[in-house]
Amino acid sequence: MQNLSKNQQIIFDLIDKSPEPLKAYSILFNVQKRGIKAPLQVYRALDKLVEIGKIHKIESRNAFIACQNSSCQISKATAFSICESCEKVTEINNSNLSKYLTSFKDKNGMKYNKYNLEFFGLCKKCVSKKS
């Protein structure tokens, strides 16, 4: 693992200490005091961080979270649970699931080298609130 560049480190630190996924322009707003002024600077760092597996993009939310699973730094097999009420997102680290999906072969004969899975529902807290 190479070290992160200045902008990459600033942006990773912000995402890593956030309890929730962050959106690109919210990141931009938060790092402007540290000298990062343009969207492109943010997107470039995000692209790199995703590429090296330090963060993941939550596709259904256009938001980014730090990898919570030190073993998935290749970013090619990701799974998340998303609460549709409070929007809490958790990275799922379940070897049964990842084995199942990594070895999954469909009848179309396609060779998969990557997947992304997003589960939606209500987290424990939000379930109990509703009852």
Add this chain to the structure above:
Amino acid sequence: MQNLSKNQQIIFDLIDKSPEPLKAYSILFNVQKRGIKAPLQVYRALDKLVEIGKIHKIESRNAFIACQNSSCQISKATAFSICESCEKVTEINNSNLSKYLTSFKDKNGMKYNKYNLEFFGLCKKCVSKKS
């Protein structure tokens, strides 16, 4: 199944006969001759069509395809394969997979009621081109 409204039908027909996922503004361009002039008209129809399961959104591509699986008209358990070379997208209809994911329970105790899975790789055609 209720009938579709005029705009919904126009937009569904276009998506349904497209061999590839369509993006919202490409849809807009294509239906302007039929009287649909504004992005919001397209997005409203898309929202409804997704809600009733006639189309699905491919989140990683911001594009829409017709449901290829008549049995999933609730749109709560979707899986796709995406070729990273030619961008061909296919809806996966595999009961083993859907059973596994629908009954999946993680240790976080969350109750899932929906999921979306996207596999990435090279389709048969693109694999053979590279060899």
Add this chain to the structure above:
DNA sequence: GTTAAATTGTTATAATATAACATTTTGTAA
């Protein structure tokens, strides 16, 4: 027929993301 719900029409604007180009920094190897 009356009413409520769904759909449509329209203008403006917000939010997300990339193009293009110039410069600087960093790592690698003669």
Add this chain to the structure above:
DNA sequence: TTACAAAATGTTATATTATAACAATTTAAC
């Protein structure tokens, strides 16, 4: 330690995706 290539940065402009707000019309149910 200089020379070169790769990576990262800085900057302006623009493209793409999506929603807010409000008014009018159509549809379906009672």
